[in-house]
Amino acid sequence: MAMTVKKATPWMWVADECKNSFMEMKWKKVFRYIVFKIDENSKFVTVDKVGGPGASYNDLAASLPNDDCRYAVFDFDFVTVDNCRMSKIFFIAWSPEASRIRAKMLYATSKAGLRRVLDGIHYEVQATDPAEMGFDVIRDRAQ
Template sequence: MSFRGLSRPNATSGMGVADHTKDTFLQLQRKKVYRYVIFKIDEKKREVLVEKTGGPAEGYDDFTASLPENDCRYAVYDFDFVTSENCQKSKIFFIAWSPSSSRIRAKMLYATSKDRLRRELDGIHYEIQATDPTEMDLEVLKDRAR
């Protein structure tokens, strides 16, 4: 059995995370500059980049409308809610969006690069894997956050 090919990078490994990506996440997390950030893998640069940000006044519908219908993305969403004790809270969700209609190559690339990005984004409370909009409905976030 040969192990020669194991050390060579292939199409699904070695994805970097741009400094701008981490900085944008920190602005969402610490300064509340954004409500959400959508990340895209740039296959040519072999990096995860920021594709879109949503301002603090934007809602969950604005966020979900920003995700492509037929392609994968990563996203973080800062979810504000009020607890049963009437306390204002905020939880950051990491969403791995991989619609069933997206290309198999894209699904593989996003699946194998997810852990690297997650390690770079310190401070995420919950993670959701979604293949269709119902799996990341606002009610799903509410249930997880409580």
């Protein structure tokens, strides 16, 4: 089966599995989070990991490497003060200090292209260490 892609930047492509997985997360609640990575050799953004509907934000944070960049989306469910169930999708640009400079530059320049493909993101968080993307940051941004 051939892989279809969308061009993210003049030098980067987003595999359709990224958009398809995102739509399943957004509409069918199949996933709680999706982690994306860039394959520097093929120049494709692909799905690296997914967390099922029972996965937590801590599971997402633990799945991110300490020494390499990634993108992630997280479906945050919460209840408002009016007792309404809400869901907000967060885009996380993970770029830890220990990652290579080349990777940091590649992820920074390709982020907008992936965001265009993933329609329906409510908030963005950029993090270089776990404290910058802590659960309290997500909760405070959503409410």
